[in-house]
Amino acid sequence: MADRLDEYRRKRDRAKTPEPWPDGxxxxxxxxxxVIQEHHASRLHWDFRLERDGVLVSWAVPKGxxxxxxxxxxxxxxxxxxxxYLAFEGEIPAGEYGGGWMAIWDTGRYETLHWNDHKVEVVFHGAKASGKYLFQNRHNPExxxxxxxxxxxxxxxxxxxAPEFLEPMTAVPGELPPAAEDADWAYEFAWGGARTMLCVSGxxxxxxxxxxxxxxGRYPELHKLGESLGSTEVLLDGEIVVIRDGRPDPEGLQERSRFEGYDAKRIMKHKPAFFFAYDVLHHEGRPTLELPYLERRALLADLDLAGGTWQVPQFFEGNGEAVLGAARQHGLGGIYAKRADxxxxxxxxxxTWLHIET
Known part of the structure; x- marks a missing residue:
């Protein structure tokens, strides 16, 4: 009888990978x-492995x-x-089969409801994976x-x-709130970018x-943001900004808007686009629209969005006069005042959102 792990061994070099290597x-x-492992290989995916007849029957699921x-x-x-492999985590060396970082996303027990060549129906009992699921063979001859x-x-x-898009909330032109109300407001710089919503799922x-x-397709430099969040599902509100000489570049932003696909990859080397996130509208299966602004900002901070081309710009609770002065000093067009609640x-x-020009 053939050893069911022959293919596993054939695809790996025992001397080069830290993965388990059973001899018998x-x-x-x-x-x-x-076990479900989050696998940051050439493309992020999740490896589902179910114990069956002494081995872990496995599927790679790109979106988890x-x-x-x-x-x-x-x-x-x-x-x-x-x-x-139930307990395996670690770095598979680059160039090896499945090269990349792998971590356990969830583990536990499951019940088998059906198991054949056409479908595998199970109930997961894990910390994150919980419920009835079906692996269906589509019998695609190709x-x-x-x-x-x-x-x-x-x-x-x-x-x-999470929805992929919600119509953005907007600010009305206004003046700084009265000094007596200043502590009830939060302030952000107005970067003059293109309003953009990013949905990250799977x-x-x-x-x-x-x-x-x-x-x-316009902003390939942002695609890694999705991978950086792993299985976290969010809808982010913010803006796309092109920076030149330390300041927003409206002409560069306009030029970026004309290119997609390969052309966008070419131009991004000279005019990189940055995503400035300033709100989170959906977080891990829950809408956050009714939460106060400061609570949404706290959720945003917990996401730790600090990549090469994405970030969460600082905001300020109160002290609007100083924030407006800083915007003027740095050549920005204005600030936003948003009620903290x-x-x-x-x-x-x-x-409850105001746009105040410098």
Whole structure:
């Protein structure tokens, strides 16, 4: 009888990878353990491994675990892995099969409802993976590893998948709030960029401008932001800014808006675009629109968005006169004043956000 780990060994060099290397043939176990590993290889994906007949039957799922029913995710059936992989984390060297960083995302036990060549239906009992799921073989003759993964039972109470776009809330022109009310307001610099919403789900990013048009292809330098957030699902509000000589460059921003795809990759080397995030509208399955501005800002800070071309610019609680003076000193067009307790109302300009020119 063939050793089910032969393919696993064939794809790896024992001398070059820290991955487990069992010498003997697998022995049957209890068939109820699973692990899901977040795998930052050439493309981010999640490896689902289920114990079966002494090995871990494995699928690579590019967008990870779907939280809501009716969402199909591609699942690529890969070679069986040894049981020791239940506890494996580490760096697979570049150039080796599966090269990249791997960490355990979740682990636990599962129940088998159906298991055959056509479908694998299970119930996960993990800290993050919980519920009834189906791996479905699509029997695509062009790709024998082409399966899908979807959730079969209802989502967890209160869970909502993040929308890709919401109509932005806007500021009205105004003056600095009176000194007696200054402490009730927060202040941000107005960068003069292009209003943009970024949705990150399953490690992938989509970008929409203020009208809702998909502009993902314009800004390839931002795609790694999705990978940096891993399985975290968010909808971010902010703006795209091109910087030249330390200041926003409106002409450079206008030029960037004309290119997508390969042309965008070419021009980004000379005119890189930066995403300045200043609000989070959906976070880990929950809308945040009704939270006060300061609470949304705290969620934003916890995301630790500090990449090469994305960041969370500083905001200031109170002291609006000094913030306006700093904007004037640095040649910015103005500042925004936002009530510290303000909710986010898509498509509205209700006066709780003010745009104050320098």
């Amino acid at each position: 043939a697998p022995e049957p176990g209890q068939d109820d353990l699973f 675990l779907p939280r809501s029913p009716g969402v199909n995710r591609l699942a690529v059936h890969t070679e069986d892995h040894p049981m020791e 790709d024998e590893g082409d399966w899908t993964l979807r959730r079969l039972d209802p989502a967890e109470d209160g869970h909502e998948d 490690g992938r990013l989509t970008a929409h401008d203020g009208s809702g048009a998909d502009v993902t 303000s909710a986010y109302i898509p498509g509205e300009a209700d006066g």
